[in-house]
Amino acid sequence: MSKAALPGFRDFYPAEFAERALIFRAWREVARRYAFVEYDGPPLEPLELYTKKSGDEIVGQLYNFTDKGGREISLRPEMTPSLARMVGARANALRKPVRWFSIPQLFRYERQQRGRLREHFQLNVDIIGEADVTADAELLAAAIDIMAELGLGPADVRARVSDRRLLHAILLSLGAAEEQVNAYYGVIDKFERQPRELSHEKMTSLGMSDANVARLFTHLGPTSVQSLRESFPDAAVLEQLDGIARYLGYLDRLGVGEWVVLDLTIVRGLAYYTGIVFELFDAKGELRAICGGGRYDNLLGALGGQDLPALGFGMGDVVLGELLRERGLMTPPSHTAEFWVAAENAERLPEVMEAARALRDAGGSVEYALRSQQLQKQKKAAQSAGAGYFVTLGEGPGSIASIQSLTAASAPSGIESATTIDALCQLLASRTSSESD
Amino acid sequence: MSKAALPGFRDFYPAEFAERALIFRAWREVARRYAFVEYDGPPLEPLELYTKKSGDEIVGQLYNFTDKGGREISLRPEMTPSLARMVGARANALRKPVRWFSIPQLFRYERQQRGRLREHFQLNVDIIGEADVTADAELLAAAIDIMAELGLGPADVRARVSDRRLLHAILLSLGAAEEQVNAYYGVIDKFERQPRELSHEKMTSLGMSDANVARLFTHLGPTSVQSLRESFPDAAVLEQLDGIARYLGYLDRLGVGEWVVLDLTIVRGLAYYTGIVFELFDAKGELRAICGGGRYDNLLGALGGQDLPALGFGMGDVVLGELLRERGLMTPPSHTAEFWVAAENAERLPEVMEAARALRDAGGSVEYALRSQQLQKQKKAAQSAGAGYFVTLGEGPGSIASIQSLTAASAPSGIESATTIDALCQLLASRTSSESD
Numbered sequence: 026m027s028k029a030a031l032p033g034f035r036d037f038y039p040a041e042f043a044e045r046a047l048i049f050r051a052w053r054e055v056a057r058r059y060a061f062v063e064y065d066g067p068p069l070e071p072l073e074l075y076t077k078k079s080g081d082e083i084v085g086q087l088y089n090f091t092d093k094g095g096r097e098i099s100l101r102p103e104m105t106p107s108l109a110r111m112v113g114a115r116a117n118a119l120r121k122p123v124r125w126f127s128i129p130q131l132f133r134y135e136r137q138q139r140g141r142l143r144e145h146f147q148l149n150v151d152i153i154g155e156a157d158v159t160a161d162a163e164l165l166a167a168a169i170d171i172m173a174e175l176g177l178g179p180a181d182v183r184a185r186v187s188d189r190r191l192l193h194a195i196l197l198s199l200g201a202a203e204e205q206v207n208a209y210y211g212v213i214d215k216f217e218r219q220p221r222e223l224s225h226e227k228m229t230s231l232g233m234s235d236a237n238v239a240r241l242f243t244h245l246g247p248t249s250v251q252s253l254r255e256s257f258p259d260a261a262v263l264e265q266l267d268g269i270a271r272y273l274g275y276l277d278r279l280g281v282g283e284w285v286v287l288d289l290t291i292v293r294g295l296a297y298y299t300g301i302v303f304e305l306f307d308a309k310g311e312l313r314a315i316c317g318g319g320r321y322d323n324l325l326g327a328l329g330g331q332d333l334p335a336l337g338f339g340m341g342d343v344v345l346g347e348l349l350r351e352r353g354l355m356t357p358p359s360h361t362a363e364f365w366v367a368a369e370n371a372e373r374l375p376e377v378m379e380a381a382r383a384l385r386d387a388g389g390s391v392e393y394a395l396r397s398q399q400l401q402k403q404k405k406a407a408q409s410a411g412a413g414y415f416v417t418l419g420e421g422p423g424s425i426a427s428i429q430s431l432t433a434a435s436a437p438s439g440i441e442s443a444t445t446i447d448a449l450c451q452l453l454a455s456r457t458s459s460e461s462d
Numbered sequence: 463m464s465k466a467a468l469p470g471f472r473d474f475y476p477a478e479f480a481e482r483a484l485i486f487r488a489w490r491e492v493a494r495r496y497a498f499v500e501y502d503g504p505p506l507e508p509l510e511l512y513t514k515k516s517g518d519e520i521v522g523q524l525y526n527f528t529d530k531g532g533r534e535i536s537l538r539p540e541m542t543p544s545l546a547r548m549v550g551a552r553a554n555a556l557r558k559p560v561r562w563f564s565i566p567q568l569f570r571y572e573r574q575q576r577g578r579l580r581e582h583f584q585l586n587v588d589i590i591g592e593a594d595v596t597a598d599a600e601l602l603a604a605a606i607d608i609m610a611e612l613g614l615g616p617a618d619v620r621a622r623v624s625d626r627r628l629l630h631a632i633l634l635s636l637g638a639a640e641e642q643v644n645a646y647y648g649v650i651d652k653f654e655r656q657p658r659e660l661s662h663e664k665m666t667s668l669g670m671s672d673a674n675v676a677r678l679f680t681h682l683g684p685t686s687v688q689s690l691r692e693s694f695p696d697a698a699v700l701e702q703l704d705g706i707a708r709y710l711g712y713l714d715r716l717g718v719g720e721w722v723v724l725d726l727t728i729v730r731g732l733a734y735y736t737g738i739v740f741e742l743f744d745a746k747g748e749l750r751a752i753c754g755g756g757r758y759d760n761l762l763g764a765l766g767g768q769d770l771p772a773l774g775f776g777m778g779d780v781v782l783g784e785l786l787r788e789r790g791l792m793t794p795p796s797h798t799a800e801f802w803v804a805a806e807n808a809e810r811l812p813e814v815m816e817a818a819r820a821l822r823d824a825g826g827s828v829e830y831a832l833r834s835q836q837l838q839k840q841k842k843a844a845q846s847a848g849a850g851y852f853v854t855l856g857e858g859p860g861s862i863a864s865i866q867s868l869t870a871a872s873a874p875s876g877i878e879s880a881t882t883i884d885a886l887c888q889l890l891a892s893r894t895s896s897e898s899d
Contacts, residue, residue, distance in 0.1 A: 027508065028551035028767075031535060034504035036548050039562065042500050058822040060799035060829040060847075063479050067471035067581065068505065068567065069525070069537075071464065088506070090527030093571045098468060100506075111473050114465035120846050122832060125476065130505065134530045144504065152832075159811070159832040170822070278815035280823070330465075362497035374596070378715035385495040385607070386717070392497040395559060395589075395596040409557050410497075 033135065033143030043357035045146065048342050048349075049128060051174040052148045059167045061126040061150055066107035068130065072097040074106045078297070078328060088132045088143075100132040104149040105321075105337065106328065112153055113330025121154030121333075142343060150318075151337030153325070158268055161301040161320060161336060162275035168305060168316050168338050169281040175345075176354040179308075182315065184281070185288040186272075186303040189319075191253075191265035192289055195244075198259035199237040209233075214292035216245050247286045272301060293317055297324045303338070307348050315348065316340035362392035365407030365431075368418040371397035376418055380446045387450035407431060414440065416449070423447060470572065470580030480794035482583070485779050485786075486565060488611040489585045496604045498563040498587055503544035505567065509534040511543040515734075515765060525569045525580075537569040541586040542758075542774065543765065549590055550767025558591030558770075579780060587755075588774030590762070595705050598738040598757060598773060599712035605742060605753050605775050606718040612782075613791040616745075619752065621718070622725040623709075623740040626756075628690075628702035629726055632681075635696035636674040646670075651729035653682050684723045709738060734758045740775070744785050752785065753777035799829035802844030802868075805855040808834035813855055817883045824887035844868060851877065853886070860884060 030036050037045055056063070072089050089099035101107060104127055112123060127149045135141050150167055152160045165184060172182045189210075196209050212227045221242065228238045244256060250270045254263060269287065276282050293302045302319030306312070318338025326332030349355040366380045374397070381391045392410060394403045400417065407415045408431055419426035428441045428449070443449040467473050474482055493500065509526050526536035538544060541564055549560060564586045572578050587604055589597045602621060609619045626647075633646050649664045658679070665675045681693060687707045691700060706724065713719050730739045739756030743749070755775025763769030786792040803817045811834070818828045829847060831840045837854065844852045845868055856863035860883045867878060880886040 028547055030504050030547075031506055031508065031533065032531075034506060036504070036551075037502040038548065038552070039499040039501050042502055045502075046500070057797070057827050058825070060827050060849075062476040062797045063483070064476050065474040065479055065482075067467050067473065069468055069471060069569075069581075071468060085530075088529065092525065093522075094469075096468065110465055110467075111475065114473075115475070124829070132506075144506075155832045157833055162815075163832060166819075274812065275815060278812040278819065280816075280819040360494070360499045375711065375715040378599075378712060379717075382603075382715065382717040388495070390494050390497050392561070395592045395600060396594055412497075 031143075033141065035142065035144070039360065043360055044346060044355050045342060047355065047357040048175070048345060049146075051171055052126075052128060052340070055167055055171045055174050056126045056148075056150065058170070059124070059163065061124045061167070064108075064111065064125050064127050065129065066101070066104070066111060066127070068101055068132075069098050070101055070107060070110075072099045074110060075099055075102060078106050078109075078324070086133050086135065088134055101129060102131055102133050104129045104131065104147065104339070105151075105324070108149065108151060108337075109325050109328040109330050112333070113325065113328065116331035116333065122160065123151070123153040125153075126150040146342040148340040149337060150340075151335060153335040154333050156322065156334040158272040158301065159275060160334075162272055162279055164318065164336055164338060165285070165303055166276060166279035166281045168303075168318070168340065169284045171340065172284070172305065172315075175349060177348070177352065179284045181308055181348070181352060182284065182305055183308050184285045184303055184305050185247075185291045186285055186301060187287065187289050187291040188265060188269055188272075188301045189292075189298055190300055191262065191269060192292070194259065194261040194265050195241070195253070195257050195289070198257050198262055199241055200233055202232055205231045210292050213245065213290055214294055216290045245290050247288055249287060253287075269301075293319055297321045297327075299323055300336070305340075312344050312347055315344050359411060359413075359432075361390075361411035361413075362407075363390045363413040364392075364416050365403070365410065365412035365414070366391060366393045366416045366418070367400060367403040367407070369400050373418060376422070380416070380418060380423070383446050383450050384453065387453035388456075389450075389453045404429075419444075425449065468580075470578065472579065472581070476797065480797055481783060481792050482779060484792065484794040485612070485782060486583075488608055489563075489565060489777070492604055492608045492611050493563045493585075493587065495607070496561070496600070498561045498604070501545075501548065501562050501564050502566065503538070503541070503548060503564070505538055505569075506535050507538055507544060507547075509536045511547060512536055512539060515543050515546075515761070523570050523572065525571055538566060539568055539570050541566045541568065541584065541776070542588075542761070545586070545588060545774075546762050546765040546767050549770070550762065550765065553768035553770065559597065560588070560590040562590075563587040583779040585777040586774060587777075588772060590772040591770050593759065593771035595709040595738065596712060597771075599709055599716055601755065601773055601775060602722070602740055603713060603716035603718045605740075605755070605777065606721045608777065609721070609742065609752075612786060614785070614789065616721045618745055618785070618789060619721065619742055620745050621722045621740055621742050622728045623722055623738060624724065624726050624728040625702060625706055625738045626729075626735055627737055628699065628706060629729070631696065631698040631702050632678070632690070632694050632726070635694050635699055636678055637670055639669055642668050647729050650682065650727055651731055653727045682727050684725055686724060690724075706738075730754055730756055734761045734764075736760055737773070742777075749784055750781050752781050796848060796850075796869075798827075798848035798850075799844075800827045800850040801829075801853050802840070802847065802849035802851070803828060803830045803853045803855065804837060804840040804844070806837050810855060813859070817853070817855060817860070820883050820887050821890065824890035825893075826887075826890045841866075855883075856881075862886065 075083050087099045092098050130146050132144050196206055201209055208231050212224050216224050225238050250266050254266055276285050291302055291304055298319040299322040300320030304314040305316040316338055320336040322334045325335055364384055366377050368377050377393045381393050384391045404415050413432050415429045415431055417426040423446045425444050439452050512520050524536045524539055529535050567583050569581050633643055638646055645668050649661050653661050662675050687703050691703055713722050728739055728741055735756040736759040737757030741751040742753040753775055757773040759771045762772055801821055803814050805814050814830045818830050821828045841852050850869050852866045852868055854863040862881050865878045876889055
């Protein structure tokens with residue numbers, strides 16, 4: 026039998042699990058500070074939940090099947106449909122704005138390219154029930170604060186923001202026909218990934234004049250509210266720019282302004298977004314987007330729920346993990362035992378167990394040799410287990426002969442000088458739980 | 463579109479998620495104290511991973527399907543096969559004993575009975591590479607300590623233990639034929655759920671004398687090593703009883719002896735167990751088992767991996783949750799904002815945001831009104847959000863006019879008397895993170 030996981034699926038051995046936990050911990054910590062509360066939905070949902078939002082063509086990418094009761098079902102490829110379903114079911118009872126987050130594992134059957142995964146974990150953070158840009162600022166600030174929580178700075182990660190409504194107003198002011206706006210979005214979405222001439226050609230073929238295409242192009246890429254105000258003094262554009270200016274001002278107040286760049290090429294594909302959209306990228310531009318999101322005011326209504334303004338982002342664990350490893354920031358705390366308890370004489374195992382019990386009750390993480398071994402072998406086992414301290418019991422009941430630090434990390438004061446298990450327990454019980462986590 | 467989850471699947475709204483998190487937290491905390499490290503495998507595995515262990519009849523209960531690459535795959539119905547696969551792939555590199563735990567979501571297509579779930583979360587704790595009963599004691603002590611961590615005591619939960627090897631020796635001493643032992647196990651496994659006469663009849667039809675069946679029956683149910691020693695003074699039985707006595711002695715030393723009852727009716731079905739087996743039950747006997755496990759020394763070898771002694775248990779979230787709710791112990795901490803920041807004047811929103819930012823940086827959980835509202839409406843919103851404190855900004859920059867406690871919980875000293883955001887931040891930063899979690 027194969028000893029490998031299915032192609033595209035990951036085994037999380039303890040070392041990999043600890044890395045995943047480091048990311049999850051930052052996600053949950055920042056969500057807590059922003060008062061988002063965690064929810065979860067089922068990993069299996071009715072297939073129509075996804076086809077209703079994304080059309081039947083999505084099915085080719087799904088892990089879908091017919092269950093033994095004849096239901097067409099699918100592993101979840103994204104969380105938003107489940108969120109819309111759950112909020113829709115209780116829309117009237119939930120206080121607004123809904124501030125929820127979740128960390129689902131998501132599944133897509135991608136044609137295997139080298140290293141391409143078919144599952145990942147994705148933080149989803151959403152605010153439902155607030156139409157103002159205050160909510161957009163709050164949402165992006167949370168995404169950026171996660172970067173800071175993980176040790177990344179504005180030199181590592183850039184947040185590129187745009188607004189569908191602003192781009193819409195600019196396109197109309199440049200003579201675009203309303204019914205062609207989505208087609209223009211498609212060209213702009215690919216602007217950075219295809220030759221400029223091709224983008225130009227596509228735009229003129231959609232009906233925009235050469236001159237106007239050239240005017241637009243000077244503003245694709247990092248830009249500013251002031252520069253856009255001067256270039257597009259159209260009333261509809263200026264109104265949208267007022268909103269963007271307020272948004273950027275709020276981001277400053279929320280302490281994340283220096284991470285943010287206004288960039289009209291951020292369109293987020295042809296998806297369901299209706300307002301401000303954003304993506305987080307590594308500043309070097311070497312990786313795929315770390316995070317993407319924005320406002321999707323019409324989606325909940327379209328999925329058959331209550332029509333509520335909404336916005337959210339998704340942040341996967343894979344690209345983020347690559348960036349953290351590259352920057353030397355993927356250094357999860359050790360999850361091995363803090364204490365290895367040992368005794369010279371194998372017949373004293375019951376006393377070792379009592380000491381382990383006492384230290385565990387005091388919050389310590391404790392291991393001991395499950396089979397009788399010489400003291401030196403026990404110490405070797407403790408070292409190979411990565412234990413923090415090697416505690417050798419003394420002669421009297423509950424006495425300690427020695428406590429040796431096995432790791433390079435410096436000892437919290439007092440630990441090594443404890444001469445009884447009781448004293449060591451008191452030291453453990455008095456420390457903060459943050460140190461014991 | 464249906465707003466309900468698939469039958470047998472749960473939506474975890476924030477209140478339900480908080481209950482789930484309470485259980486997960488206890489699981490992880492006790493695992494940490496016992497120095498078990500967390501791992502995870504894929505929720506999808508090759509179908510043969512399960513049929514190889516459990517036979518083709520298992521397929522009727524699986525969420526299995528053919529993926530778009532033609533692979534026969536299944537959602538995981540249990541974790542042990544993935545564990546065996548992962549340990550098998552790195553058997554030589556892993557230090558022994560392996561002390562691992564995981565909290566997978568597991569899936570079974572059960573014919574829907576009222577309230578019967580098709581998914582649950584199950585803590586799996588395993589020790590691989592140690593044949594002695596020291597490991598069995600360590601494992602059961604961890605399971606029982608989870609009960610204690612959740613606020614349950616020996617009056618709420620009983621651990622019933624037995625040993626397949628002991629039962630085997632007793633059955634042989636009573637004249638059972640070796641090849642009939644599994645059939646006897648089947649009768650004993652059902653002993654408490656069927657009329658005693660029927661069990662008696664089945665045993666005699668397997669070849670045991672009436673007198674010996676009667677002798678056995680007097681020992682089915684809670685018993686003791688001493689009583690079994692006196693009743694079955696057979697050398698093979700006595701040898702097994704020595705092991706059990708040592709096991710029970712270790713459990714005493716590990717501080718969990720008073721939860722444990724020796725009970726030969728614990729057989730754990732006809733599964734792959736080879737030695738000590740155990741189940742945790744609510745003491746009233748009203749619920750299904752909370753936890754079950756034991757030693758499965760032959761399984762890893764049988765699944766094609768390295769032949770290593772192994773033992774483990776599974777503890778689901780559903781029965782445990784029922785018991786905690788019944789005992790009034792399902793009381794997760796609040797996950798709403800600690801602080802709601804407000805200002806009299808809507809134009810001061812940027813200052814509110816700056817205060818929120820500062821408090822969040824200090825580790826506080828903070829919310830504020832995303833839309834302009836009268837102060838009284840903001841306070842109502844804070845109350846309906848379940849926020850801890852309502853912080854009203856004062857006149858000067860960074861000053862606080864008042865801090866009102868909105869919840870019945872008593873305030874940590876000093877919080878309510880802070881007069882500036884800076885002072886409040888210092889109070890927050892100095893508290894232990896255990897209070898902020």
